Amino acid sequence: xNRLARDAGLLLLTAAIAVSTTLAWRQWTRPAIxxxxxxxxxxxxxxxxxxxxxxxxxxxxxxxxxxxxxxxSRVLAAYRATLTGKPSAIILVTQAQGYxxxxxLSVAIATDGRLIASQVVEQQESPGLGARLGxxxxxWLDQFANRHLGDHxxxxxxxxxxxxxxxxxxxSRAVITALQEALGYFDEQRGGLLEGAVDE
Amino acid sequence: MNRFYLLAAxxxxxxxxxxxxxxxxxxxxxxxxxxSLHQLLLTPLRxxxxxxxxxxxxxxxxxxxxxxxxxGLRAWLLPLAITLGPYPLLLCLQCLAVDHLLPxxxxxxxxxxxxxxxxxxxxxxxACRQWLANITDVHLANLAPGALLLLGLLVALYNRLRPGxxxxxxxxxL
Numbered sequence: 319x320n321r322l323a324r325d326a327g328l329l330l331l332t333a334a335i336a337v338s339t340t341l342a343w344r345q346w347t348r349p350a351i352x353x354x355x356x357x358x359x360x361x362x363x364x365x366x367x368x369x370x371x372x373x374x375x376x377x378x379x380x381x382x383x384x385x386x387x388x389x390x391s392r393v394l395a396a397y398r399a400t401l402t403g404k405p406s407a408i409i410l411v412t413q414a415q416g417y418x419x420x421x422x423l424s425v426a427i428a429t430d431g432r433l434i435a436s437q438v439v440e441q442q443e444s445p446g447l448g449a450r451l452g453x454x455x456x457x458w459l460d461q462f463a464n465r466h467l468g469d470h471x472x473x474x475x476x477x478x479x480x481x482x483x484x485x486x487x488x489x490s491r492a493v494i495t496a497l498q499e500a501l502g503y504f505d506e507q508r509g510g511l512l513e514g515a516v517d518e
Numbered sequence: 519m520n521r522f523y524l525l526a527a528x529x530x531x532x533x534x535x536x537x538x539x540x541x542x543x544x545x546x547x548x549x550x551x552x553x554s555l556h557q558l559l560l561t562p563l564r565x566x567x568x569x570x571x572x573x574x575x576x577x578x579x580x581x582x583x584x585x586x587x588x589x590g591l592r593a594w595l596l597p598l599a600i601t602l603g604p605y606p607l608l609l610c611l612q613c614l615a616v617d618h619l620l621p622x623x624x625x626x627x628x629x630x631x632x633x634x635x636x637x638x639x640x641x642x643x644x645a646c647r648q649w650l651a652n653i654t655d656v657h658l659a660n661l662a663p664g665a666l667l668l669l670g671l672l673v674a675l676y677n678r679l680r681p682g683x684x685x686x687x688x689x690x691x692l
Binding site: 339446 | 563566568571574578579581582585589592593594596597660661662
């Protein structure tokens, strides 16, 4: 009985130390985690803009996104990049349904409606197939640069202009549709996105 | 006998998180850090606790250690933490197996050998996979099954090149 009580006491002590250390550590690392996440998000979303093409902090002033729900995707956020006070590009963050889960893309669109670049922010596609979407070695997203809404936004097998990602038809179609819908959204909301609220 | 089980216990993280040399170094360091800290924390408890309480204490300490490790990775190396995925947390399997398999005698020496071997394997796999994927464009090297094949090849190569008479185990006979 004595032995059992001693074991239980020692175990409780261990548990108390383990839990309190973990909680203290969590409290201590929280500010660093929050700022690291914010930094990463900023970097991912702004990676679509060429360096030097803007001089403001686009993410500090999100634009209103009316009618954000598109048929196959959803515009989560919109930001305006300006250079010497004039709008140089609009960044749309859009979410589409991929093969295994949502795909979140950051899309930069020039003021003339040309797609500047796009980048994956979040995805859960199959490793080695759909997940190669944002792989810098595959350059798959690069083929959409400088395209307009007027192009044939479909895979070659669907009589469109674009190569598909090998072994990932569903992912490829989802991304192409999302990019097309982002360009469509820009076209539709152009006035509000480019002029709208004047920067202070 | 124990040595082989020990290496097998580290297989999950070894195969899952060694896509590049950088990842290999990171997961290797995490493995060395967690396994040695876990053993260090358990040393004062081993003699004092009954078996059931010892197992519970070991689990509690392990959970605390790995939570702290994951939080630390997210705070200071967030991009790396995202590419490593759940594998730093799966190091708990390795720590539990190590604690179970290490003998009473010569515990620390064997642990040091084992962790050295795991770290070397992580570095070697990371370097080979990065090289295969980038230079020779072997896409399979990026995936976990490719890592298993590669590890098999490396073990075979090691057995072939290792000097001295081959142990029956290394000749593929029982």
